[in-house]
Amino acid sequence: MSISCFSLLFCLPFFTFLTIHSKPVTSPYLSPTTxxxxxxxxxxxxxxxxxxxxxxxxxxxxxxxxxxxxxxxxxxxxxxxxxxxxxxxxxxxxxxxxxxxxxxxxxxxxxxxxxxxxxxxxxxxxxxxxxxxxxxxxxxxxxxxxxxxxxxxxxxxxxxxxxxxxxxFPKSNVPQAPANRTARFLGYFGHSGVKESSLVNELVNDPDFLIESEPSDQLSYTERLASSKFCLFEYGGDVSGIGEALRFGCVPAVITDRPIQDLPFLDVLRWQEIAVFVPVGGVKELKRVLGRTYGDRHEQMSKLGVKASEHFVWNRVPQPLDSFHTVMYQLYLRRHTIRYPRRERD
Incomplete structure (x- = not known):
């Protein structure tokens, strides 16, 4: 069997995809050995x-x-x-x-x-x-x-x-995530009181989703995270809870109308293994994507997300592998720079 390509460059992504997904992913890191x-x-x-x-x-x-x-x-x-x-x-x-x-x-x-x-x-x-x-x-x-x-x-x-x-940066310090969680809802959407969201209007009466404005206390917030399979975030809106969602095993579902190129720790984490990216398309499309993901690999994504969540913790006194140190690690990866030819000043 022969495979022809206009350029090897166009073939590589396809074969890379096959290689990556031919066996279960056990680490949230792009380069777990290094x-x-x-x-x-x-x-x-x-x-x-x-x-x-x-x-x-x-x-x-x-x-x-x-x-x-x-x-x-x-x-x-x-x-x-x-x-x-x-x-x-x-x-x-x-x-x-x-x-x-x-x-x-x-x-x-x-x-x-x-x-x-x-x-x-x-x-x-x-x-x-x-x-x-x-x-x-x-x-x-x-x-x-x-x-x-x-x-x-x-x-x-x-x-x-x-x-x-x-x-x-999280709005509040949530307690430690429970060891055992019972997810009763397909999705949780804390929309911070935004009333002009068409998605909120569509989901508010759907029993599969827990839709609420910003919670009044930490306990209720953690209960909502622990009781949901997915936590919904609209790209461009309030994403401050994405770290807590990961820590509680609530897989982030980011709703976006375009590819996202500014995710935190793109040099470090396999985002496609810890979060779901849903195109803007209403409740029907949202439930289709979440339902398919839940059936196939939600449990594994949830576990990997918990592992990745330590990088989203902001500490007043920095701790190993927390947000500060992981940002520094990304800077460290950029320490080798191209030496541009020197130009005369204007």
Whole structure:
């Protein structure tokens, strides 16, 4: 039997799919044999140089603030820029693009590190993300430097394979997930009081779904997660509970009208094994996809999701493999940068 292809490149995804799914997946990680040795090496060797900001500043979101505080107090920080793998450019949330351009221009003129790679070994925090501007300093920051932004990212403000999405910061600290769970509902949708959702209007009277606004206490919230097979999230809406859903074995079902390229930890996790992505199409399409998944592999996805959930935990004092350290691991994977030819300054 012979198989012809216009290009081997077009054949590879098909054969890769067959290889991946020819046996049960037992790990939520893309590279289960290498992630932990590489993680340990990161803890021993990875170094970050933080530029000194012109003045004190704050971030607008808890995830940004906690990441920045954790980074500053971490052993990753070095005061010797020559031994740094990456450079962090700090600036406040909501800073104007003109002011950000001045920050980059100062780095370009006063220190040698930006010019060595045109910013390719630099990274910055911006929950909203930066758009495309004509200013050279902003162009290099956007195209070359790693942006760490919030999930979900604003349209057009996230570059896949370069940028990194912060995992959602939970609204409350839920207790430990129960060892045994009885899932009575096909899906739970905590829609945070949004009344203009057509999906909510369709599902509210369906006995297979538990549809509620933001719960008033932690106990009721955890009971809803534990009693549901799937937890529904509308991409672009409130996704703050996705980490808790994973921890409770409630498989996230993300409803979206387009491919999602800004998921947290895309370099680390097999998202297709811990979550379901449902095209926008109403209740009939939703129940079809969830019903098929529940019948085929829900139990395995639930177990893998519980394993993956430790990476979605934000700690005031960082702990191994938590959100802070997993974001740092993604930065570590980007430590080898392309050396661009140096250009004359404008």
């Amino acid at each position: 992630i932990f040795p590489h993680y340990q090496n990161m803890l021993k060797t990875f170094k970050i140089f933080i530029y000194t900001p012109n003045e004190a500043f704050t971030f607008n979101t808890p995830a940004e603030s906690l990441f920045y505080a954790s980074l500053r107090n971490s052993p990753f920080v070095t005061h010797d820029a020559e031994e740094a793998h990456l450079f962090f450019v700090p600036f406040a949330s909501g800073l104007s693009t003109r002011s950000i351009a001045r920050v980059i221009r100062r780095l370009r003129e006063e220190l040698p590190y930006w010019n060595r790679t045109l910013g390719a070994d630099h990274f910055y925090l911006s929950c909203a993300g930066l758009g495309y501007e004509s200013n050279r300093n902003l162009v290099e920051l956007k195209k070359n430097s790693v942006q760490i932004s919030c999930f979900p990212a604003s349209a057009g403000k996230f570059i896949p394979h370069k940028d990194i999405a912060l995992p959602p």
